[in-house]
Amino acid sequence: MPRPSASIEDRLAVGLSERFDPVALENGSRVGVIGGGPAGSFFSLFLLKMAETIGLDVDIDIYEPRHFVHKGPAGCNHCGGIVSEFLVQLLAAEGFRLPPEVVQRGIDSYMLHMDVGTVRIDTPLQEKRIAAVYRGNGPRDAGPAPTHVVGFDRHLQDLAVSRGAKIRRQLVNQVSWEEDRPHVQCSTGPSEVYDLVAVAAGINSNVLQPIEGLEFGYRIPEAARTFICEFHLGEATIREHLGTSMHLFLLDIPHLECAAIIPKGDFVTLCLLGDKIDDSLVTTFLDAPEVRACFPKAMVPRTVCHCFPRINVKAAVRPFTDRIVLIGDSGVARLYKDGIGSAYRTAKAAARTAVFHGISDEAFAKHYWPTCRQIDVDNSIGRFMFTVSHVIQKTRPTRRALFRMTATEQTRTGNRRHMSSVLWDLFTGSAPYREILLRTFRPAFVARLGWNLVAGNVAPGSLASANGQPTNGDANGH
């Protein structure tokens, strides 16, 4: 790999196919990172780490006005707070083990709630665990504050700082292009010049507007409105009613793609994803008997905190140019699930490009964009799969088939868990959508589903011995 500071001779020695990029980081280069969420912190961590391996000395300023230590939405980054097993493993491999004060609860199973019954699906491999975290410092004050809570974002930020990044608690309100360098302007103080600006501002702020205004072709990702709220139940009640499971709901509610209740410490987080989440959908959902059954005395308590965050539903157009790259939700993110995982992937790809290939438009197009495109393509598959799952949700016989197949799998050890693993990965974001889809094409999967479609609808009573608990669907149905 050519070193940016390499001599002319060294550069000439490089194979002709590896053209040296004249726009590259050099010793003393300044990198500005706009946004100190996971994407910004991951990018800073990787950039510093990779730069070190080739003896490159760069300065990083992370602009993040929020501290992620305040309770409630002010200190939060608005998501369900699930770190997928894929990412938990990756982080551990990188040497970033999540400490206990960050992990609010290890999730080892999920409960799939449908009108035809509830089925429990255990983690496919026993030792694997999903981490439920807070993106901020937990919900706003409700009763005694949980102790020793460290938000996931703050944890990563502190890691980045410990590796040498500098946090500037300022809000960026303008990015301009002057004399071949990006300039970052905050509401106070003079503007700062950088050799590279990484924009990791997510999608829940207006910071992206000036970037779009630079007119290099970037278009802000399309977003949809979601709903997240928190209930205070207390540790003991949560253990009794929800356990260490994430609760998923496949209900026939229009516009609802995915609904999850995630237990964390003294609180539970409710997350509703879809293409049109509004007050009436939230009300309908919370009124569903399957949902109410998850709470003590079938009563949904009052929320302590709620918001309607936006999620990417269509990738950004051209999230890079000379000396500017957009990562995480500001660029391309995984559809519905594991946004933190895609922040990790895009941040790493961008850092790798910047350190090893250069920071020109061309370098990003060649070495960074493929990662984004891969996620984008996978999202198309994911969108298809959610459509299929919607059809299943809408049709009672298919719901029964899915329920029966999963429940039966869960009762038998050693069997291949076709449906369980598909559902697990679909709802936890633990595998690419493409991979999950391919599994459903396997003859064994198709055959089993066909059999269950028949068996589940001919003799529903035969499930009594299975892991699932069928409910009296007719009484609770449409």
Place this chain on the structure above:
Amino acid sequence: MTETNIYDDSLVYPEQLEKRPPCQANCPIGTDIRGWVGLIAQRKKLGYTRNEAYLRAWEHLTEFNPFPATTGRVCPHPCTVECNRTEKDGPIAVNALERFLGDWAIKKELPTPKLESDTKHESIGVIGAGPAGLSFAYQMARRNYQVIVYEKASEPGGMLRYGIPGYRLPKDTLHAEIQRIVDLGVEIKLNATVGESVSVDQIRSRHDVLFLGIGAQLSRQLGVPGEDGGGCWTGTDYLSCVNRGQPADLGQRVAVVGGGNTAIDAARAARRSGADVTVLYRRTRDEMPAIGSEVDDAMAEDVRFEFLVAPIRIERRDESIRSVVIQRMELGPPDTSGRRSPRPIEGSEAEIPFDSVIVAISQVPDWQHLGGLNPSGDRLKTTQSGQVANTLWAGGDTLNPGIAGLAIAQGRKAALDVHARLRGLPQPEDGDGSATPVARVKPDYYEHQDPLAVPSRAVGTWLSEPDREIHQTISERAFLEETSRCLSCGRCFGCEHCWTYCNPGGFTRLEEVQPGTYFSLSIEMCEGCRKCVEVCPCGFLSVQPQPV
């Protein structure tokens, strides 16, 4: 279906509500400090040039106080006591800012503008050209009243002129600020003792309204044996002598009795004459009413302090003072002033040799020639705005000895009251700005900025150049930096947090911004997440309990 209000935290909507900052609440004059500092700090957002911002700030500040260069030097700045920046990295140095802007205006020879162009036919008389009387005269003259001020001394300024030594307040500075009031058309008759050169009746018939700002010129005495006779001074007499440039022979060993600003000023002035000075105070340093930094400076000049002592006798040899016999004290329970009251310790008398004694324990108004205005001679009883009788108002030390800022405040309050009554206007509200105090400012959303260091002359030169000012005016660069430290508690300064983080786009950037108004809020867009309120650093956004 359940109730529609499933998430009860969503019943909370934001509102843009300006609140009263602690600096303004604690300033006796009620100066909108946040307002004038903000005009400079936010000048770029507001589209002002630097000079334009200074000018606007100056005009805003002088709405309240015609003496910024003066108070910037002598005011103990209670405005900073509850500054929300204190715990983060230190309060804003409001006095240093005020002083800079005051000096800037003097250098620019800026006139203070008249507020009203129509000449008023009422004639206004003011007795006493101290801070209260001049503040009153200034506010009336700005509203185009004819004002005559009667001053018995040969120079205007009252205690600012005769009570405060030159090393704290140069005469030129005070003169320039008084001249600006004169330039508004106020006539100051000097050497005019009401009751002597002009009678009280004459004045009453000449003016429709009278304002009394005669100060508190009479020093109370100790009431101990040996007090009458040579070598015993009152604090005001001694300082007046020094400030007139008249000789005052104190001898080598000087005792100053008292713990207020007059006592400290007298002690430091005496120290400048080369004497060894000891301040005798009957309580401890904690209870001293004098400005803390002045006490520090006095100590740096080797003024000695004896706490918990009270003089009980002054011993004389022939006519001159030989010594002061003191009694040790201890602190008992708090008295009506809230300070712990001193009690004598029996048998603790001691004799300390002194050549002279300056008594600066407290002062009362001198009604000697003005009996007609206050026949009983008791402390005046007034309304909130200083009205004593139909056509008579009063303010300043005349009512109750206090800092110059309080006198300026009372002069202003009286003027606004008089003007409103004469013109049939609604009564001015008590205080300025909104009434709600700012509840929740989040200093951690602001970047750390080191507090200002006020430049001072080296301690070694303080006594060798006794009249030169000790503390200096800050540089323009420091001035601009210090203004940018203001948190703008309770008032929008355009930080953009709300606009940035509002998901449904409820905030809109205004095309034409004004101080305190940068964004509009469309409540119908609100999703009720309360994020804007929680990320608003200055507390301008707050929750309104019911949806609109």
